[in-house]
Amino acid sequence: MKHVLSIAGTDPSGGAGAAADCKTFCAHGCFALNVITAVVSQNTQGVRGYMDVTPDLIADQIDAVFEDIDVDAVKIGMVSVPETIRVIADKLRQYQPRFVVIDPVMVATSGHRLLVPEAEQTLKEVLLPLADVLTPNIPEAEVLTGKTIENLSDMEDAAKAISAMGARAVLVKGGHRVEDATDILFDGQELHYFKGKRVDSTSTHGTGCSLSSAIASDLANGMSLADAVAEAKQYVYEGIAHAEPIGKGHGPIHHFYELYKKAGLQ
Ligand SMILES: Nc1ncnc2c1ncn2[C@@H]1O[C@H](COP(=O)(O)OP(=O)(O)O)[C@@H](O)[C@H]1O
């Protein structure tokens, strides 16, 4: 069994952040490890506040994992402040995990900032070049490139521009489009299109966290990048389509749909 590590913030309502990451790793047959960067009070209705874990304690959590367990892939989510970003980058350089998937979380679906504006430049300069795959949504790709994204051609340009900043591959996600939910991958050489029907649903809390965690799991399990993205997208699609209505706002996706189906529970 492969061991996949999430470095992310929390969600006590179980839909996003570390909870989504660990459920996704388990649903992909991987052992879930997690380091917490920030404790967040949030639910399906929004983020109320958060406290950053100190850089020393983040470093110590990462050491505790890597000194004890072989890590096959790492997924990074909420990193909130420059100090958090720097300590994670130092530890990635020290331990050199085989696959690093970075979801550059900036603003939650509810509109709350999870990355302070002063950290945007640090994320770009310090963390982005360590990504094997970076998975910005459209607003995040706009911040990274400084350009507005209105159509598929703008998404293609953004994927190439962000790749030129140092990420080995870039997946610009189309969940925020008004039409279909097409995602575009630039692997440094070629563009790949992942066409997806948009599900008309409010169960989209944690879709980005789950997608990047599914990619990390699939890479750890030996899939090629393009196959990993295709599987991860299908996983999120099924998760939205089969979600139970939990909470009063944007509910979580269903993580174990395939397992439930096999067990005859759904
Ligand atoms: N309503 C939807 N129907 C189908 N796929 C969706 C929907 N919303 C998001 N997705 C997919 O979920 C993944 C996460 O995308 P997105 O919502 O853009 O990211 P984030 O959660 O970071 O804002 C992408 O693969 C996207 O295409």
Ligand SMILES: Cc1ncc(COP(=O)(O)O)c(N)n1
């Ligand atoms: C700790 C944490 N990390 C990430 C997200 C973004 O998730 P989403 O954009 O899908 O709401 C979140 N709400 N909380």
